[in-house]
Amino acid sequence: MVDGTRRFRSGAIAAVIVAVVVLLAGTAWLWSSVSTDGPEPGAVDGSAVEQVHLGDSFAAGTGTSPLVEDSPFTCQRSSVNFGQLIAKRHGYRLTDVSCAGAWTKSLYEAQYQGVAPQLDALGPGTDLVTMMIGGNDATLYSTLVGACGRAAGSDPSGAPCRAELGDRPEQAISTEIRPAVERALRDIRNRAPHARIVIAGYPWLTPASESCRPTVQIADGDVSYVRRNQARLNSAISLSAKAVGVTFADMSWAANGHDACQPRGTSWILPMVGSPSGVTMHPNEAGQRALADAVDAVLPAS
Template identity: 50%
Template sequence: MASESRFRTVVLPAFAALAAVVAVAAGAIWIIDATPDDDDTVANSPAPVAGPQLVHLGDSFASGAGTTPLVEDSPVMCQRAQANFGERIAATRKLTVTDVSCAGATTEDFRVAQYDGVGPQLDSLSTSAKYVTVMIGGNDGALFTTLVGECTRLAQDDPTGSPCTSALGRKPFRAIATHTQPDVTATLAEIRRRAPNAQVLIVGYPRLMPAARTCRPAVGIADGDLDYVNRIEAALNAAVRAAAKATGVTYVDLERPFAGHDACAARGTRWIEPQYGADTAVVMHPNERGQEAIAAAVAAQMR
């Protein structure tokens, strides 16, 4: 990628000894050995099925970052996977999918090029779209990077306290209210304008952590910061829900489907991969079972 491309990185001190780890601000996405390996990572996508069009937009939670194989046309930084919920729904319902989701996307990237060769996501929309699936907002204001990155860093010196709560206070809540919610609202309004014949469905984010316990070292959040992190995620989802209501868009809630399947759950039960001991290359993100669960939740609300 050329030097003028926007490339946002954050590296946790806890990962400094792991040369294979690359951190990218994509909903606090942590990619381990993410470079594709021949045919076992990037596979040819099946030929599109003629049918109504589904346009799939969003960030790393939408792109399925960490699951493989990638779709044939996925830029490596987008981590656009065949297992992501938009691709799954399109295959199940025999829809023609236009998938422009990309890890690291913010609402700004719906309007401007995110990387060289990765244009504005809104440009994929037209009057022919029957469905638009969206997951966005978690990267606005570097929210998830702060929650996973900064809160974990602060916990190293105070694992049983609440260092992130003390350091950040009300800042994330103010940012969500004053920037994220209006930006998501404006983005959804523009999607409705460009795809007037489509049912637009925006998906809330799954809870990364359980309500009552932390699970260091799997996830490095301090004990006293658990409620703080959960309240910030709840505020983000409330903002996304409000934006959906204001624009006549269908909101898909993941809190109930993902209950008990967070990053602290056991292997085989969890749908979010933890920071340490993960089974996927990208952590603190939905694994393949998680993407399948999101697809089921979205499909249940499609007309």
């Protein structure tokens, strides 16, 4: 990476302390499958579908409750995350290894003591993989939410975060995150050759342009900056899915009007201020249901 990207990473470390493992969100086509290659779940022998759920805190449902019984507390794995909901809707046999704070590297190595690499859950008998990953790589989300949130105090009506970071998030998405996600999807395909693989895009955290401080503590001009980088991330994930021939479940159209600035009951995202769980800028229960709906929409009818 160029020196600017190294500075981007260094500056982002501080944001992790403030942001509670944060992540972000969406572009492309509504709930569209970029590929329908691969067998239908459960088609191998007609038995119960073996589903594996992978990913980060958005996939784990961090901020929603109750937690999965006997799951590692550090993973903050919710029993109402979208992988869990898909399994309950269809009676699938679920192995959920999603975990808060996961990078794509967490698929290959232990994230915490006692938390195995997520790819270990896959095998030739896996019929369906549901997942969301990429937002934590290069500390992208913790920077866009944490650092941009802190910067707002210096110039709330301006764009102080954009002035500070410039195109460094975009560079990280293209040079680090997209290759990492594509590699991960290829390795998932190799580990689970018969599985239908669905990777979900991230729902919008902010509106397209309007700010809503203090609910979301991001400066007026940085709201669109955060959203553009969410769009770039989801585009990178979508292109990675297409390159590997797996299915992308996009949230960009469905999530419009459900960002963290919307009132309770309409928003799908926990706000930066006033979150009932204390976790911020993550999908709430309605957001997890919407993610499950998006994944359902690209799965073959059973």
